[in-house]
Amino acid sequence: MVRSLKLSVFMSPTGGHVGGWRHPDAVSDAGFNFDRWIEFAQIAERGKLDMLFLADGNGVNGVDNPALLSRNPTTRPVVIEPVCLHSAIAAVTSRIGLVATATTTYDQPFSVARRYAGLDWLSKGRAGWNVVTSSNPEDSKNFSQKDHADLANRYERAGEFVDIVKDLWDSWADDAFLLDKESGQFLDGDKVRLLNHEGRYFSVRGPLNSARPPQGHPVVVVASGSADGMELAARTADVVFTVAETKESAQAFYADVKGRMAKYGRAPEELIVMPGASVFVGPTEADADRIYRELQELIPDSVGMPTLGRICGVDLSGCSPDDPLPPLPETKGITSFRNLAETMARRDNLTLRQLYQRILPARGHALMKGDPAQVADTMEEWLNDRACDGFNLVAAYLPAGLEAVVDLLVPELQRRGLFRKEYEGTTLRDSLGLARPANRFFPQAAD
Ligand SMILES: Cc1cc2nc3c(=O)[nH]c(=O)nc-3n(C[C@H](O)[C@H](O)[C@H](O)COP(=O)(O)O)c2cc1C
Known part of the structure; x- marks a missing residue:
């Protein structure tokens, strides 16, 4: 059977390239203009992409460096909170998956379970949670903490956090809500489970004040490259986002993370591995080179050095x-x-x-540059050589970089049978070919 690619698009309001916002064709006001997001989301859905991924942080990254802050918007001075943004995008799209980032280091499991259950209901089963432990140490200062915990502690907390969130999503059996007007019974009181969790980091009684989400569990993504992150992904995630500069390093990650799954009773195909790919695609190779050069000229030393x-x-x-x-x-x-x-x-x-x-052009992700056939060749090779199951595409500038993916690259991938021509169903799990998980507390109830 020919394997096909899963494609996510890694969105930030000013594009993936540090100089992307300055390109003459770029829009740069998406941090405060929702109309831009309607346009981006509809372009991505026109391309049948699996998901629109919103990265996030809980603070501005460069406050200690005014020169950097004033010239590099990837320090995130203006970002709409991603579940909030995706809730609005849900109303103007119908198929594309909506993956939003939330941190296990500074958030609470009950709040996260509730927000993503809500997004799954609003989008009719298209929600995904990108689990991060927070990349910016200074975010701690916005959450009444002096220091960012070290990696091992953050991942230990993350493990407990994700387990609680999944358990909360299973608070109610799928058929718990009867809405029986005749008998006056709104719900079946035997079909709810209090969690009564007492752990190292959290105590949570439950139940969640939401019916079980349409997907059972919204799709869980872990974004990481470290061994601790791989372990978390192998145990808990449906998708892993990572960073790999070369096919060989992606192959090593792919084998490593999938190799960790058996001890958790999971099959390798239950986890979709998506390294980032920074795509510069044009009608011809010369066009792609020109766009790349134009963007590179927009990063002076005064931005490049402090960003590095x-x-x-x-x-x-x-x-x-x-x-x-x-x-x-x-x-x-x-x-x-x-x-x-x-x-x-x-x-x-x-x-x-x-x-x-x-x-900086790819923020460390693999750079894939050329005409549609050249970029598709690279993607096909990575897929066939077990370096990935798909890609988290970084569009250098918006909306043109995204339009190039959808109008040039996607048709080439479709022609090769490497990418869908129509969405397989209505939920993100349908697109990703992932089963709807059974409720672990009410396994016999209708799924
Ligand atoms: C592809 C990718 C995307 C990530 N996106 C985010 C993000 O949006 N917000 C964030 O705080 N951290 C993000 N992270 C970092 C995670 O928070 C990660 O858990 C933590 O910084 C430690 O990184 P490591 O496990 O890769 O060493 C991302 C990491 C990768 C590899």
């Missing part, structure tokens, strides 16, 4: 762009992107300028 410093968790203000990467301190931030930058710099002997020019 943030990714690597090191202060580069005393360095020249022609210097090599200094030794990196330990970080509580995002290790996957940092480690990738370090490997690339040391392996290819890069100066800081060369490194930021390599990292």
